[in-house]
Amino acid sequence: MEFVVHSYCLKGARQELLLPPVILTPISLTLAVAELIRLTVAEQIAALSAQHGLEQASIREVLDRQYLSERDIFQQASEGAIVMPQASASPVLDVSVEVERALKGFETRAFRVLHNGVMLQRLDESIELSLPSTLAFIRLVPLVGG
Template structure:
């Protein structure tokens, strides 16, 4: 069975797609949140590479925007504004699915983004979810409003 994961970035009242929707075909209909994230990241990287014609700098920029750390956000906020990184600021352009999955897992743990399964917010990496038709999956990146 296939499931589509949508990724959004919420900026105030606006909702913008950040990563392309990806289709997952898990080997089991019961997954932990960590397994779901690993599957989604692998598919997101594959979709981004195809979408950006193998331009790793563009893919790196999108991934960095999705998983910007809380520390980076707080530091930038203290300087007056939160700005998304650009690929030219990233020195490491090598894309390793395992490394990116670990960044995503850490991002989930630090609440850099949330995951909704059928409208219910998932809380822990070891939490089990039952996928079935229909299942709606959304990764949501929250960005602080200017000034707080």
């Protein structure tokens, strides 16, 4: 079975599509949240690579927008503005490194994962996929002024 994962960024009352929707074909219908994140990030990188021939630096910029850490957000907010990072890191993407960033981002609540409208809480939490399962990664962006 195939499942679509949508990734959104919530900015106040607006909902923005941040990363392209990706299709997952898991080998099992029971997945831990960590495995769902691993599969999704790998597919997101593949989709971004294929979409419009994006260069590695452009892909990194999109991934940074989704998985920017809460620590980075608070640090930038204390400096007066939250901005998306420039691609200063190596432009060569390592899927395993990006997966680890996403796992850490989930643990620090930089983004949320919803399954059928229910917010998942832990990386080791299991979900049962069935048709129609809805899967969403939601990036929360703090409002200006708190």
